Amino acid sequence: MKKGLPLLIAVGVLLAALVATRLVGNRYLYFAGYVIFQYVVLATAWNILGGYTGYVNFGTAGFFALGAYTATVLILAFKAPLPVQIVAGGLVSAVLGLGIGYLTLRLRGVFFSIATLALALVLQTFVMNWEYVGGAKGVSIIRPAAFPPFASYVEFLFFVMAALAVVSAMAAWWIENSWVGRGLAAIRDNEEAAECMGVPTLRLKLLATVVSGCFMGVAGAPFPYYVTLVEPVSAFSLDYAVNSLAMPMIGGTTTWIGPIVGAILLSTAQQVATVTISSELNLLIVGIVLVAFVLLAPQGIVGLVQRLAGRRRA
Amino acid sequence: MAASLLEVRDVTKRFGGFRALNGVSLDVREGERFGLIGPNGSGKTTLINCISGALRNESGRISFRGCDVTRLPAHQRTRLGIARSFQIPKPFTSMTVLENLCIPLEYAARDVARADVVDEAMAILRRMSLEDKASLLPGRLTQVDMRRLELARAMAAKPRLLISDEAMAGLSSAEVDALLPILFALNEQGITIIMIEHIMRAVMRFSERIAVLDAGEKIAEGPPDEIVKNKDVERAYLGE
Amino acid sequence: MLSLDLLLNAIVAGILLGGFYAAVSLGISVAFGLLDIVNIAHPVFVVLGSYIAYALNSALGLDPLLTGLLGVPVFFALGVVVYRLYYASFEKTGEESLRGLVFFFGLLFIIEVALLLVYGVDYRMVEAAYIGDSLHIGSVGIALRLLVPCLVGIGMTVALYLVLSRTFWGRAIMAVSQDSQALRLMGANPVRIKTIAFGLSIATASLAGALLIVIGPVEPSIGREYIGRVFAIAVLGGMGSIGGTLAAGLILGVVETFTATYYGPSWALAVSFGILLVVLAVRPAGLFGR
Numbered sequence: 106m107k108k109g110l111p112l113l114i115a116v117g118v119l120l121a122a123l124v125a126t127r128l129v130g131n132r133y134l135y136f137a138g139y140v141i142f143q144y145v146v147l148a149t150a151w152n153i154l155g156g157y158t159g160y161v162n163f164g165t166a167g168f169f170a171l172g173a174y175t176a177t178v179l180i181l182a183f184k185a186p187l188p189v190q191i192v193a194g195g196l197v198s199a200v201l202g203l204g205i206g207y208l209t210l211r212l213r214g215v216f217f218s219i220a221t222l223a224l225a226l227v228l229q230t231f232v233m234n235w236e237y238v239g240g241a242k243g244v245s246i247i248r249p250a251a252f253p254p255f256a257s258y259v260e261f262l263f264f265v266m267a268a269l270a271v272v273s274a275m276a277a278w279w280i281e282n283s284w285v286g287r288g289l290a291a292i293r294d295n296e297e298a299a300e301c302m303g304v305p306t307l308r309l310k311l312l313a314t315v316v317s318g319c320f321m322g323v324a325g326a327p328f329p330y331y332v333t334l335v336e337p338v339s340a341f342s343l344d345y346a347v348n349s350l351a352m353p354m355i356g357g358t359t360t361w362i363g364p365i366v367g368a369i370l371l372s373t374a375q376q377v378a379t380v381t382i383s384s385e386l387n388l389l390i391v392g393i394v395l396v397a398f399v400l401l402a403p404q405g406i407v408g409l410v411q412r413l414a415g416r417r418r419a
Numbered sequence: 420m421a422a423s424l425l426e427v428r429d430v431t432k433r434f435g436g437f438r439a440l441n442g443v444s445l446d447v448r449e450g451e452r453f454g455l456i457g458p459n460g461s462g463k464t465t466l467i468n469c470i471s472g473a474l475r476n477e478s479g480r481i482s483f484r485g486c487d488v489t490r491l492p493a494h495q496r497t498r499l500g501i502a503r504s505f506q507i508p509k510p511f512t513s514m515t516v517l518e519n520l521c522i523p524l525e526y527a528a529r530d531v532a533r534a535d536v537v538d539e540a541m542a543i544l545r546r547m548s549l550e551d552k553a554s555l556l557p558g559r560l561t562q563v564d565m566r567r568l569e570l571a572r573a574m575a576a577k578p579r580l581l582i583s584d585e586a587m588a589g590l591s592s593a594e595v596d597a598l599l600p601i602l603f604a605l606n607e608q609g610i611t612i613i614m615i616e617h618i619m620r621a622v623m624r625f626s627e628r629i630a631v632l633d634a635g636e637k638i639a640e641g642p643p644d645e646i647v648k649n650k651d652v653e654r655a656y657l658g659e
Numbered sequence: 660m661l662s663l664d665l666l667l668n669a670i671v672a673g674i675l676l677g678g679f680y681a682a683v684s685l686g687i688s689v690a691f692g693l694l695d696i697v698n699i700a701h702p703v704f705v706v707l708g709s710y711i712a713y714a715l716n717s718a719l720g721l722d723p724l725l726t727g728l729l730g731v732p733v734f735f736a737l738g739v740v741v742y743r744l745y746y747a748s749f750e751k752t753g754e755e756s757l758r759g760l761v762f763f764f765g766l767l768f769i770i771e772v773a774l775l776l777v778y779g780v781d782y783r784m785v786e787a788a789y790i791g792d793s794l795h796i797g798s799v800g801i802a803l804r805l806l807v808p809c810l811v812g813i814g815m816t817v818a819l820y821l822v823l824s825r826t827f828w829g830r831a832i833m834a835v836s837q838d839s840q841a842l843r844l845m846g847a848n849p850v851r852i853k854t855i856a857f858g859l860s861i862a863t864a865s866l867a868g869a870l871l872i873v874i875g876p877v878e879p880s881i882g883r884e885y886i887g888r889v890f891a892i893a894v895l896g897g898m899g900s901i902g903g904t905l906a907a908g909l910i911l912g913v914v915e916t917f918t919a920t921y922y923g924p925s926w927a928l929a930v931s932f933g934i935l936l937v938v939l940a941v942r943p944a945g946l947f948g949r
């Protein structure tokens with residue numbers, strides 16, 4: 106039963122997403138839903154390295170944008186289909202993770218974090234100077250025509266992002282419940298002890314970085330068709346770095362469900378809030394909530410709920 | 420004479436300008452009970468760190484079962500059969516006591532099938548009288564139990580060579596008396612043991628051979644009765 | 660064509676910039692290098708210093724360097740508060756690695772967005788007598804808006820060096836960075852010493868912020884450009900070596916200016932990142948580390 110449940114939920118979410126495209130007429134909802142699922146992927150990806158392993162990645166925007174620009178290049182050069190873009194975006198970002206990880210993960214963990222801090226800015230500089238993808242002005246992308254059963258291409262993108270969210274959540278679930286996840290948890294708790302107890306810490310950390318980076322790239326790959334104008338400032342937006350880290354921290358970092366809870370709550374709130382308040386104020390609230398959670402509720406919402414449930418049972 | 424299991428040759432370890440180990444050599448034989456003593460700060464833990472791979476020595480060579488392991492990462496040395504406990508306990512804090520043991524059983528222990536991991540962990544906990552605490556988080560353990568957990572976790576790596584770094588510190592003499600037979604029994608099964616201990620009564624009783632470190636150098640080595648009589652050792656402990 | 664004038668100008672501008680970079684990085688060298696506190700929010704504290712200098716300059720016409728100096732005790736107090744919070748919430752329980760980092764990231768974000776809300780995205784600048792002028796020595800031009808920050812930066816480095824090596828508290832800070840356990844045995848309270856050291860580290864941001872806005876106009880997110888720089892300098896300088904910080908600042912300043920001169924200003928940002936990665940991969944102890 107424990108094994109079957111996630112699969113059941115996964116299929117349920119996908120069916121619901123598909124049914125939604127048949128029933129819901131409001132186009133705005135697809136755009137909003139796409140963003141929420143995109144953050145589920147990003148938060149889950151961040152958490153595989155951050156929550157499970159204890160290594161903080163500040164460069165989500167860099168990995169995300171790398172996926173987006175890989176897709177952009179594929180569209181411009183070959184008109185490659187979306188699945189190819191997604192796979193390629195994931196691969197390129199995974200390689201980036203491997204490279205940064207290989208250079209910095211042999212040292213103390215903070216060096217990895219510091220390197221990722223500067224990463225997004227540097228990649229952004231490269232893109233700004235790259236004429237092929239439009240430099241700072243960006244480049245317009247034409248969405249392909251819609252195809253059945255989807256009434257519009259955005260509906261299709263919404264469904265694709267829902268599927269990616271399900272895949273990333275299942276990957277996180279598998280990692281968490283396998284020997285890999287137990288090794289990562291040992292690293293998070295005490296890296297020296299983990300290494301001395303036979304855990305190949307460097308290899309596992311690299312694995313986590315690669316998987317995490319891969320999913321961030323995957324989340325970015327459908328971005329060109331979603332926005333249709335790909336330009337550096339929005340692709341490298343600090344929002345991605347902040348949200349992908351705030352969502353797991355607020356939802357809870359030790360289980361696969363935490364980032365999902367955080368992503369749904371926070372991105373829904375932001376979708377609603379941008380309509381009513383300014384986007385800066387909106388971000389300020391995210392920052393304050395983030396700091397409040399790190400200070401006061403380190404286990405996140407999932408941890409709080411578990412504690413409440415435990416108390417009731419006891 | 421039995422073959423050398425562990426061979427330490429001229430190992431030197433510096434921290435900045437300070438030499439914590441200066442050309443230390445040791446031979447530990449297969450199946451031996453070996454004691455390592457020395458005053459505080461003499462380099463015992465540093466030597467263990469070099470042997471287990473937690474630290475890299477700048478010069479010198481360490482061989483285990485005839486293979487040079489000097490450049491091997493710690494986890495590979497553990498898989499070859501070197502396991503150690505930490506003097507300052509380093510438990511996996513988010514895992515229960517039982518899960519703490521599952522990590523080395525899953526990652527390091529030879530010939531333990533995945534299905535048997537939990538049974539095996541429970542067996543070790545029972546042996547260390549920790550079975551009641553199997554589902555507790557390490558944060559809830561007493562200092563004494565924490566040290567037991569350290570030793571139990573090292574045992575769970577199913578080592579050929581078990582290095583215990585002051586596992587008995589803070590134990591009452593009754594508790595020491597309870598722990599010694601466990602170590603003797605492990606040794607009976609063919610596990611070589613290096614015991615680092617300040618409790619002289621325990622090391623002297625346990626060890627077949629003892630090495631003494633002082634200020635990063637080995638100043639004596641021999642059977643317990645010789646070590647007790649050694650003038651250099653006396654001077655190292657009492658000062659001039 | 661490599662013209663000599665261009666080369667000379669680039670070297671001089673690089674050195675001037677480097678002195679200023681040292682001023683921005685001193686706080687990181689103390690916090691990260693000596694105290695092991697990964698204060699990634701440091702550049703934003705510097706930007707906060709810039710805006711305070713801006714506010715007082717535009718309202719009262721005060722000299723930015725004077726406001727920077729006046730801000731030192733205020734920033735010191737701010738640092739004390741931040742460290743107390745950090746210590747009580749993370750360091751005490753040994754959770755600084757994940758949550759502590761996120762905490763500083765949250766601070767960074769809050770301060771940046773708050774500045775954005777108050778002052779908007781427009782660039783702000785200060786007015787002072789020396790800002791427009793420049794000296795000319797032969798064909799080399801030295802803008803005072805660069806020279807003043809460089810000299811102040813060097814002055815700050817020397818002052819911090821003297822504080823750390825000659826005063827009682829400074830020596831205590833150095834001792835804490837070596838071995839806080841030993842210090843506890845001697846009866847000194849490492850937390851108290853670290854509080855003072857962290858206060859000192861944030862205090863440098865007040866002056867550095869004033870320098871930042873003297874050099875050029877400032878907008879709220881400009882701190883991001885300095886994150887890579889300050890850590891590259893701290894690591895290259897050997898983590899906590901004050902003299903090393905100045906040397907590394909000068910090196911970065913010169914290399915960046917060369918890159919900007921010969922490849923275009925937008926590539927200058929990539930330099931610090933490249934240096935950071937290369938140093939971490941090749942010699943993590945830094946050029947001047949032990």
Ligand SMILES: Nc1ncnc2c1ncn2[C@@H]1O[C@H](COP(=O)(O)OP(=O)(O)OP(=O)(O)O)[C@@H](O)[C@H]1O
Binds near residue numbers: 461
């Ligand atoms: N990581 C380190 N960095 C700097 N110095 C260290 C480090 N680890 C140990 N030392 C120093 O090396 C010397 C030897 O320390 P070590 O811990 O090996 O001694 P020990 O014999 O185990 O002492 P004890 O009986 O107190 O456990 C000490 O002076 C100690 O301060």
Ligand SMILES: [Mg+2]
Binds near residue numbers: 463464465506
């Ligand atoms: Mg010791």
